[in-house]
Structure formats: structure tokens, C-alpha cells
Amino acid sequence: QQQVKQSPQSLIVQKGGISIINCAYENTAFDYFPWYQQFPGKGPALLIAIRPDVSEKKEGRFTISFNKSAKQFSLHIMDSQPGDSATYFCAASKGNQGGKLIFGQGTELSVKP
């Protein structure tokens, strides 16, 4: 029940294309769903996050779509750029343990020029 399942494990996209990464969760107590971006040799950095009271959140080229009934959420990267090449982790946490992030397994994104 604590797991967050992420797919695909790796993704290759052409420059200008759309990158889509999907996550699914079981625990309905989760109330915060962030996406972290990690470059090699760096720590993860928050990219965008959503709470279950909204179905979509957009920040620049990055959009989270959230389906509460299906217990799924996804990250869309529009107009993907080579600089977006990184590992992306979805995560979830619940209110009384806000810092206890349950991470998905990660998606290694490569954007080809």
C-alpha cells in the first residue's frame, strides 16, 4: 500500500517532442504528489507538485495530470529539450508524515537533438 509504481523505466524522446511519465499509487491517504528531477551528481530538485483536489497543474512546459479515482498521476513535458535529460522521480506523501516521501523507481529521460 505504500508503493508508488512508475513507468517507463527509460524514455528516449526527440527534441521538441512530448515526454510522458506515469505513476500509480495505492494508499488513498496520500495527499501530496511531487515530481523531482535529478541530474547526474546532483541531489533531486522539486519540479512540480500537485494535491488531490485539482486534476491538472501546469508550470511552463511541465504539466501534472491527476486522476484521483484511478489513483494515477502523470508528468507531461512539452517541447522536450536536451537540457531536460535527467532522471525523474514521482513521489507521494501524507499529511502527518510530510517529509516521508515514497518515491517511484525513476525514469531516465534522454532527449535527442
Added chain:
Amino acid sequence: DTEVTQTPKHLVMGMTNKKSLKCEQHMGHRAMYWYKQKAKKPPELMFVYSYEKLSINESVPSRFSPECPNSSLLNLHLHALQPEDSALYLCASSLSGSVTGELFFGEGSRLTVL
């Protein structure tokens, strides 16, 4: 200042050594965390300190000993580690440990145990 600073960046130690990892933040955050990350894997939570008190220990072996001297500093003391403990150790902080919100991660300390 939105940085979490970790030292050292790299550490090589033998199984009989004692060493410490250090973490510092000056964002006024009251929760600090240690995560462990193996290659091509997600970070795994080890410890949470909330208001300088240990609030979560994810059943971490006693050869890892956390310490929070004040609200800005977090240490991880290492003793008698095993080669399988080699990993990237990430420190993070957030406004509060009991409310969901952004975690700010440091760049990590890459530990190699020989």
C-alpha cells in the same frame, strides 16, 4: 539562501573507520532528513528530525547514528560500515516534517566503503 550544504562530497572509508557526514541549512526549516540513494534507484528515507528531535527512524542499522545539534545542522555518524553501505547520502530539509511540502535536497555525500 535556498541551499542545503553537505560535506564532504566524497568519502572513502574502511570497515573499521569512524567518520561523519555533515549537513547545514539556513532556510529556517524545522525538519531535516537523511536519505540513502543507490545507483539508478530512488532515494530511501533513513531518518527524520523534526524540531531537533528524531521523529522517524526507518529501522536503520545502528552503525548509522544521526545527530541534530541545532535546527540548522544535521550529522550522520558512521561506524563499522559494510561495503553494501556504499551509496549517495542525501540530506534534505523542509519547513515542517508533519505537513506536506517541498523538500530541499543537498547534492549528497558519495560514500565508498572498502
